[in-house]
Amino acid sequence: xxxxxxxxxxxxxxxxxxxxxxxxxxxxxxxxxxxxxxxxxxxxxxxxxxxxxxxxxxxxxxxxxxxxxxxxxxxxxxxxxxxxxxxxxxxxxxxxxxxxxxxxxxxxxxxxxxxxxxxxxxxxxxxxxxxxxxxxxxxxxxxxxxxxxxxxxxxxxxxxxxxxxxxxxxxxxxxxxxxxxxxxxxxxxxxxxxxxxxxxxxxxxxxxxxxxxxxxxxxxxxxxxxxxxxxxxxxxxxxxxxxxxxxxxxxxxxxxxxxxxxxxxxxxxxxxxxxxxxxxxxxxxxxxxxxxxxxxxxxxxxxxxxxxxxxxxxxxxxxxxxxxxxxxxxxxxxxxxxxxxxxxxxxxxxxxxxxxxxxxxxxxxxxxxxxxxxxxxxxxxxxxxxxxxxxxxxxxxxxxxxxxxxxxxxxxxxxxxxxxxxxxxxxxxxxxxxxxxxxxxxxxxxxxxxxxxxxxxxxxxxxxxxxx
Amino acid sequence: xxxxxxxxxxxxxxxxxxxxxxxxxxxxxxxxxxxxxxxxxxxxxxxxxxxxxxxxxxxxxxxxxxxxxxxxxxxxxxxxxxxxxx
Numbered sequence: 001x002x003x004x005x006x007x008x009x010x011x012x013x014x015x016x017x018x019x020x021x022x023x024x025x026x027x028x029x030x031x032x033x034x035x036x037x038x039x040x041x042x043x044x045x046x047x048x049x050x051x052x053x054x055x056x057x058x059x060x061x062x063x064x065x066x067x068x069x070x071x072x073x074x075x076x077x078x079x080x081x082x083x084x085x086x087x088x089x090x091x092x093x094x095x096x097x098x099x100x101x102x103x104x105x106x107x108x109x110x111x112x113x114x115x116x117x118x119x120x121x122x123x124x125x126x127x128x129x130x131x132x133x134x135x136x137x138x139x140x141x142x143x144x145x146x147x148x149x150x151x152x153x154x155x156x157x158x159x160x161x162x163x164x165x166x167x168x169x170x171x172x173x174x175x176x177x178x179x180x181x182x183x184x185x186x187x188x189x190x191x192x193x194x195x196x197x198x199x200x201x202x203x204x205x206x207x208x209x210x211x212x213x214x215x216x217x218x219x220x221x222x223x224x225x226x227x228x229x230x231x232x233x234x235x236x237x238x239x240x241x242x243x244x245x246x247x248x249x250x251x252x253x254x255x256x257x258x259x260x261x262x263x264x265x266x267x268x269x270x271x272x273x274x275x276x277x278x279x280x281x282x283x284x285x286x287x288x289x290x291x292x293x294x295x296x297x298x299x300x301x302x303x304x305x306x307x308x309x310x311x312x313x314x315x316x317x318x319x320x321x322x323x324x325x326x327x328x329x330x331x332x333x334x335x336x337x338x339x340x341x342x343x344x345x346x347x348x349x350x351x352x353x354x355x356x357x358x359x360x361x362x363x364x365x366x367x368x369x370x371x372x373x374x375x376x377x378x379x380x381x382x383x384x385x386x387x388x389x390x391x392x393x394x395x396x397x398x399x400x401x402x403x404x405x406x407x408x409x410x411x412x413x414x415x416x417x418x419x420x421x422x423x424x425x426x427x428x429x430x431x432x433x434x435x436x437x438x439x440x441x442x443x444x445x446x447x448x449x450x451x452x453x454x455x456x457x458x459x460x461x462x463x464x465x466x467x468x
Numbered sequence: 469x470x471x472x473x474x475x476x477x478x479x480x481x482x483x484x485x486x487x488x489x490x491x492x493x494x495x496x497x498x499x500x501x502x503x504x505x506x507x508x509x510x511x512x513x514x515x516x517x518x519x520x521x522x523x524x525x526x527x528x529x530x531x532x533x534x535x536x537x538x539x540x541x542x543x544x545x546x547x548x549x550x551x552x553x554x
Contacts, residue, residue, distance in 0.1 A: 034520055075509070456509060456513075463519060464525060
């Protein structure tokens with residue numbers, strides 16, 4: 001049995017990890033391997049956080065398995081195991097289709113250089129200089145340049161090039177043209193390294209393999225356990241209150257959102273005015289909407305690409321992409337190759353979205369808005385997979401309200417915080433000794449690779465604290 | 469621990485992190501990062517392993533001291549002086 005019921009938990013552990021997103025899971029695994037006793041608490045019935053899936057009418061739908069950078073291979077090998085690493089496979093058919101251009105790419109540097117030079121007629125020296133610039137960006141570099149300024153410097157007035165370069169990253173982490181250029185450069189370079197990859201077997205298989213690895217390394221896992229509050233004594237963390245139980249620990253890692261962690265789990269009264277001032281300036285990122293399509297057993301469609309960045313909007317605009325009526329969406333297409341042991345055809349349409357827009361609606365309006373979004377997604381999908389309506393036997397929509405319900409994230413954010421959240425997250429233990437935070441922050445510590453690597457970085461901080 | 473012993477331990481730790489790391493012809497005064505294709509996550513792993521094995525604390529601002537094999541040895545020598553090889 002992988003999970004331990006709440007009533008059977010011990011009264012104390014070295015570290016309690018609250019939340020089982022990829023960052024929390026990795027942090028727990030790393031600390032357990034370093035010899036510490038670890039309790040992992042998750043409010044939901046299953047692990048994974050936003051790395052999740054759900055089952056409907058025989059289909060399995062992946063919520064956030066859309067493609068990650070090649071860096072995941074090394075990261076999974078080092079911090080998980082070989083079997084997990086060996087399940088990573090490339091998605092080499094990435095499609096862009098919008099009024100400004102249509103193209104197919106393997107989404108790696110070699111192909112992008114060719115496309116920029118041949119299709120967009122950008123001089124080779126400019127392309128090389130652009131790649132050299134983004135490749136050497138570090139998170140501690142100067143942040144004053146925005147992505148808009150970066151693009152204008154290299155490709156002035158070329159809104160088509162800006163769209164090619166930014167649109168995928170906007171879907172990946174909610175970036176806009178007004179973010180620090182370094183956040184763009186770091187994430188874009190990660191992808192450009194070797195292209196886009198996925199996990200063969202789907203999110204369910206990955207999370208179950210991680211669960212087995214955690215258990216093998218001695219981590220105690222307890223689900224359906226929502227932490228009410230941290231226990232703080234003499235200005236340091238000594239444990240958590242979960243249900244009506246107190247569990248003690250030398251340190252606590254919160255994989256809850258950073259805003260939740262400070263405001264709800266700890267309480268603002270435990271932080272200095274200076275920290276709170278910086279904390280209050282942290283902006284949470286936007287949320288998402290999705291439409292899930294399941295194709296009837298026995299039906300099929302041709303290979304139209306793995307990831308389709310589509311839009312009928314004339315130009316790229318972050319505002320347009322967040323609008324409830326957006327004409328821009330990504331289709332992630334899952335073929336039988338995704339789950340060879342359980343072959344199926346499914347499609348997930350992803351859009352960015354604002355929590356406030358969806359919260360404003362009453363129940364009737366909300367249901368209607370979902371139906372309308374499904375309809376718009378069908379119309380767009382029909383252009384790539386003709387006759388899809390007749391083949392689908394399950395369709396449903398998720399909105400920022402859905403993301404909020406399952407992750408408890410402030411405003412249903414699906415990409416954590418903007419850049420300033422990174423420093424707040426990393427320095428929380430200086431404010432409240434024993435408390436650490438891991439989770440999507442600062443844009444660069446977001447996405448599957450960012451979340452896992454941040455789990456390792458924070459595990460190193462916790463290990464240092466426990467051994468000091 | 470002698471300088472040679474410290475050197476062997478660094479190599480052993482890097483080999484655990486990346487079994488494909490090739491040490492033949494390594495320039496002990498040139499950055500490990502370039503020669504062995506190590507990234508910042510790998511250096512974090514080295515730091516965590518040193519802490520686990522020898523209770524050495526290396527603050528983040530001193531990570532650059534680990535840049536080359538020789539700078540690693542120079543930096544760790546005083547810290548490992550009284551530690552015996554296990």
